[in-house]
Amino acid sequence: MGITERKEREKAEMRRRIVDAAIDMFVAEGYEKVSIRNIADKIEYSPATIYLYYKDKDELLYDVQAEAFGKLAAYFKAKITAADPLERVEQLALAYFDFSQEYQELYDLMFIIKAPMNSVEEDEEWKNGLEAFSYLRDIMTECVEKKLVRFEDPMTATLSVWAFVHGFISLNLRCRIKIAQLDVLALPAFVRSCVQHYVNTIKA
Amino acid sequence: MGITERKEREKAEMRRRIVDAAIDMFVAEGYEKVSIRNIADKIEYSPATIYLYYKDKDELLYDVQAEAFGKLAAYFKAKITAADPLERVEQLALAYFDFSQEYQELYDLMFIIKAPMNSVEEDEEWKNGLEAFSYLRDIMTECVEKKLVRFEDPMTATLSVWAFVHGFISLNLRCRIKIAQLDVLALPAFVRSCVQHYVNTIKA
DNA sequence: AAATATACTGAACAGTGTTTATTTTATCCA
DNA sequence: TGGATAAAATAAACACTGTTCAGTATATTT
Incomplete structure (x- = not known):
């Protein structure tokens, strides 16, 4: 047949x-x-x-999101090259930031807008983000286990790094960082320096 | 007349x-x-x-946003009671988080959705967030000046704290934290503990 | 070749933000 | 007070949105 x-x-x-x-x-x-x-x-x-x-627009956007996450995973694969876990954390964080700048609209779909998450049932798991998330989680878990960072719990470590970088990115994409009256042109460099400072701060 | x-x-x-x-x-x-x-x-x-x-919906939402920021400022005024700057940081961060949980839809309008920021011109300043932002900035500036935190620059300190807490809140409100497969009921407590851990991490 | 199943579409429904011509209401002046 | 003028409110339309459904065109099967 x-x-x-x-x-x-x-x-x-x-x-x-x-x-x-x-x-x-x-x-x-x-x-x-x-x-x-x-x-x-x-x-x-x-x-x-x-x-x-x-079946509806959300279901379509969900597939588009999957595609976008593929791009992010490729980004990680290309930019995270170090062997040292702490260096890998910094590479990942900066790669994540660079991705958000290069693909602002995709970042929106992946992490900010509500839309495609409606097609993920309450109890069902959300698979799109898994590969990218695992990158971060594995690195942070290694850091915790080797006592390279000031975290005792791998999940706390993972989500903290993610939240920190995402926080900057989303406040910036949504123009809320305007309130700080920083020079717009200097902003990307400033955010990168904040991220680097954070990574230094969590070192054991 | x-x-x-x-x-x-x-x-x-x-x-x-x-x-x-x-x-x-x-x-x-x-x-x-x-x-x-x-x-x-x-x-x-x-x-x-x-x-x-x-003149349009954005302009109206901008005024609604102003109202919402009034609520946040009142929230801060009520919940930030300590004299010690470091304690004040923790009180502010947790108050910010509690506000986001109590007024989720307002938080959306204030910090996540694009809409009302379109009515703020490129060069013009955004006044709605100023009072709340000043709360945080003043506290962080004091912390930096008294060398209570591991930041040299007040602006880096201010935005880092903001980005960290906002990062958690927005990932959570937009269901992206689902990927970590944590217990949904335990999530608010977990986020609070991450925030507290962060505040401890930045202490000098 | 006729009957059936699949693929596609035009047109409609109910909703959105927004504009314009028209009507209603209030104020001013003779 | 009555008629002209100015201000305020609206009904109806426009151009868009996501979505559904009856009907048509195309494949496949008998």
Whole structure:
């Protein structure tokens, strides 16, 4: 029965086309431009067709988010090169920050906006972020076990580093850091220095 | 000419009615329910009337945000009671966290969603957050000057504390912390403990 | 070739922010 | 006080959004 297989493949290809169009629009034109109608236009299908492949917009955005997390994992893989765990923490933190600057709209979808998380059931687990999260968790766990950091609990360590960097990034992306009246051009460098200072602070 | 004064007063009163209705809806029913039409319904005016008092939704949300920041400042005033600067840091951080839990939808408007910041011009300053920010900045500046913390620069200290706590809050509000598979009921206590751990970490 | 199953779409529904022409209400002046 | 003027409020429309559904076109099966 090669026919059902081909149909499955075609279904998957269509989903690919939809997700690719969506992520392109995210990166190129920003979140606002990503409407079902705009995606449909781009792939030259009617809006209703998209609903044959995705039950709603959230479910589609969830797949786009998965794609974005793939990019982040690749980013980590490329930029975390050190052997020393503490150095790896710093490399990860800075790579995470750099990613947020290079792909602001994707960062939004991955970590800030509500949308795609609605399609994750209350009890169900959220798999998209797992690979990237594991990177951080494994490094921090190693740091804790080798007593390289001032944390006793690996989970506290992991979430603290994540929260610290994400905090800066999201306050900045949402223009709340404006209140500090810093020079906008100097901001990225300032945030990087804060991150580095933090990593130094947690060293044992 | 008492008439123009009365008109001004009436204009202000109308803006009050609109903002009050909006903030009530935010707190009671959440961000999604706050549409111009819904607000108009609540104050028993037509939607178009709102545009006689606010140029667009962003400008209205900006005033709602100002109201919300008033609540936060009151929260700080009530909960930051210690004399010792380091104790004050901890009280502020925990008060900030408690506020975010008690007024989740307001926190959204104040620190997470894009919306009301569009009505702040690029070069113009954002006044809404100033009082609350000053609370934190003054405390951190004192800590730095008295060498109570491992920061040399007051601004780095201020933004680091803010980013750390905001990071946890926003990852949690947006369900991204799900990835850590912690017990949901135990989460608030866990976050509090992370915040306390951080405050201890930055002590000189 | 006819019957069935699959894929797709046009049009509609209910909602959004916003604008404009029109009507209602209030103020001013003769 | 009555008519002109100014201010305030609105109904209706526009252009958009996510989503659904009846109907059409295309494949597949018999």
